Amino acid sequence: MASLASEPRSRPFITRLGWAVSDSWTVVRRHLTHIRYMPDKLLDVTIQPIMFVVLFAYVFGSAIKVPGGNYRSFLMPGIYAQNMMFASMPIMAALVQDMQRGVIDRFRSLPMSRAAVLVGHAGASFIESMLGLVIMLLCGLFIGWRPELGVGSTLGGIGLLMLFAFAMTSVGTFLGLIVKSVEAAQSFGFIVMFPLTFIANTFVPTAGMPVWLRTVANWNPVSAVVQAVRTLFGNLPPGSHGGPTWTLAHPVLSTLIFACLLIAVFMPLAVWRFRRMLLE
Amino acid sequence: MVQHSSGVRPVIYAEGLVKRFGQVTALSGVSLAADPGTVLGLLGPNGAGKTTAVRILTTLLIPDAGHAEVAGFDVVRHPQEVRERIGLAGQQASVDEYLTGRDNLVMVGRLYHLPSRQARSRADELLARFGLEDAAGRLVKTYSGGMRRRLDLAASLVAAPPVLLLDEPTTGLDPRSRTDMWTVIEGLVRDGTTLLLTTQYLEEADRLADHIAVVDHGRVVAAGSPDTLKKSIGGERIDVAVPDPKDMAVVRAAIARAVGREPDLDLELNRLTVPVEAGVRDLTAVVRELDQAGIVVEDIGLRRPTLDEVFMTLTGHEGPGSGQTEEVS
Structure with missing residues (x-):
């Protein structure tokens, strides 16, 4: 029998590429349709961050002094960066759910492009995060935050946030493929993401922290991202240029390196994990 | 074990499939064949290896050893060609809860690369055929178990595939929905679809399958028509x-x-x-x-003799469908 098996016609590269693009778009549109039917899905990237802004800008912020600076200008870049950190969450939740419900298996049994399964999920998640970023920027403008350094630098700051969101999306893609339950995905948010975003210069200057914690915070890559965003938006309080660590002294460069490193590690890992599903 | 009529090339064909997961051997040399337009039933208890066999035949899993062809293509070497010719409905209704029934079918149609208008008309056609037109615009979240299964089956039919693989299509359904499902499946077979169906229910295999392969502990312990099997135990x-x-x-x-x-x-x-x-x-x-x-x-x-007795005689333990509790996994 084996010898009788048919040989397929090979399809031109351009056809396959076209399908990869249109299949990815189909998967993206699926997620966007979810948002249309269930707008509460967007709470994570809208109401929740806005509550953070209110909480920090008006509650905690009333007692936090930034030497020589304005707390709200100091705060908003931290909020932006924190939100981009959480870009890893929606894709993780979506993938875990789709794996559990057999949706990924259905996709894999269809003649759709393999790449589109992950690209579509990641694309939708990225779009969701960008929507969150726009809302946050508007929210920042509303409470008096302003980028101070002109159009080029401002766009650079936004671009850096987008790159970082993309990097975190690829982290979330990999984690979504290995985590077994939605609960585990959520606890990842609390156990890993919260300390990472809080033990940093995100909401308060690190200068007041105990020495050991300050060391951790200063080396925390999230601090570099926040510092980079403050630098590009011109929101650094006077005298806080540079920093005790190399990462804080070269925040934009170290953020670029950090983001590229995450992408270079987690994207291939996600693809590897996706392919391994064939074996287990 | 595999019996096939002379000259006809089986549409589903497997020879010596072996699959291990760590220490667990899920399949230890399974051979199967289904002729065009027939129904092959894989009958066996939970954990017998039925789902693993289906996953290999639908290109979701690569076997450790053995060879399988579906619709004339090798499942390992030419998975894409196989995928274009099969429909799969899994054990769980793998439909998207946060889309409407129609959205689900249109999406699947697009992923089979049907032009958008055709995907929409095909979706409506299937919704009507499966009695879901009234629920077409509702989120699947609100559907009953039976409706979800029907939608899942409809999704596997979007591209009118010549080969259909159904993994326990009625597990967990109430008797009424089960009978409805059987009627639907019988209709598909009348239209010439070749079908592989796994089930824990002897009654289901007896009613739907032309050929039954009884699977236990990763092997086919008996194969033949329901009649042959019943006769074989005397x-x-x-x-x-x-x-x-x-x-x-x-x-x-x-x-x-x-x-x-x-x-x-x-x-x-x-x-x-x-x-x-x-x-x-x-x-x-x-x-x-x-x-x-x-x-x-x-x-x-x-x-x-009933298939229950056949199963008992062949495997040494009670028929999978005779237990009081239904396992839905």
């Missing part, structure tokens, strides 16, 4: 229902005298069962012996 059965348990010993002795073999006792039903070779002649002999012993029995009958 002759017919005489059942005698004894209303008064006091009479049991006397009846048992009478049967043994008549057919020369000790009957088995079913305590729950107060019923004695004995396999016989000579059919009606044996039945007459039993009736005569009982009459002479002066016993009145509630019921006596001659019948062919």
Whole structure:
């Protein structure tokens, strides 16, 4: 029998590429349709961050002094960066759910492009995060935050946030493929993401922290991202240029390196994990 | 094990499939064949390896050894060609809860690379065919279990694939939805689809399948038509229902005298069962012996063995569908 098996016609590269693009778009549109039917899905990237802004800008912020600076200008870049950190969450939740419900298996049994399964999920998640970023920027403008350094630098700051969101999306893609339950995905948010975003210069200057914690915070890559965003938006309080660590002294460069490193590690890992599903 | 009619090339064909997961051997040499337009039933208990076999045939999993072809293409070497020709409905209804029924079918149609308008008209056609037109615009979240399964089956039919693989399509459904599902499946087969169906229910295999492969512990322990399987464990059965348990010993002795073999006792039903070779002649002999012993029995009958008995004989344990609890995994 084996010898009788048919040989397929090979399809031109351009056809396959076209399908990869249109299949990815189909998967993206699926997620966007979810948002249309269930707008509460967007709470994570809208109401929740806005509550953070209110909480920090008006509650905690009333007692936090930034030497020589304005707390709200100091705060908003931290909020932006924190939100981009959480870009890893929606894709993780979506993938875990789709794996559990057999949706990924259905996709894999269809003649759709393999790449589109992950690209579509990641694309939708990225779009969701960008929507969150726009809302946050508007929210920042509303409470008096302003980028101070002109159009080029401002766009650079936004671009850096987008790159970082993309990097975190690829982290979330990999984690979504290995985590077994939605609960585990959520606890990842609390156990890993919260300390990472809080033990940093995100909401308060690190200068007041105990020495050991300050060391951790200063080396925390999230601090570099926040510092980079403050630098590009011109929101650094006077005298806080540079920093005790190399990462804080070269925040934009170290953020670029950090983001590229995450992408270079987690994207291939996600693809590897996706392919391994064939074996287990 | 694999029986196929001469000259016809099986649409689903597997030879010596082996699959291990760590220490667990899920399949240890499974061979299968289904001729065009027929239904092959994989019958076996939970954990027998049915789902693993389906996952290999649908290109979701690569076997450690062995060879499989679906619709003329090797599942490992040419998975894409296979995917274009199959529909899969899994154990869980793998539909998107946060889309409407119509959205689900249109999306699947687009992923089969149907042009958008065609995907929409095909979706409407299938929704009508499966009695879901009223629910078409509702989120699947609000659907009943039976409706989800029907939608899932509809999704596997979007591209009108010549080969359909259904993994336990009725597990967990209430009896009514199960019968509905059977009717739908029978309709598909009439239209010429080749179907592989896994099930834990002997009744389901008996009703739907042309050929049955009984799977247990990762191997095919028997294969053939339901009739062949029933014949293979020999002759017919005489059942005698004894209303008064006091009479049991006397009846048992009478049967043994008549057919020369000790009957088995079913305590729950107060019923004695004995396999016989000579059919009606044996039945007459039993009736005569009982009459002479002066016993009145509630019921006596001659019948062919059930698939449950076939399963029991072949695997040494009780039929998978005979348990009280239904496992939905």
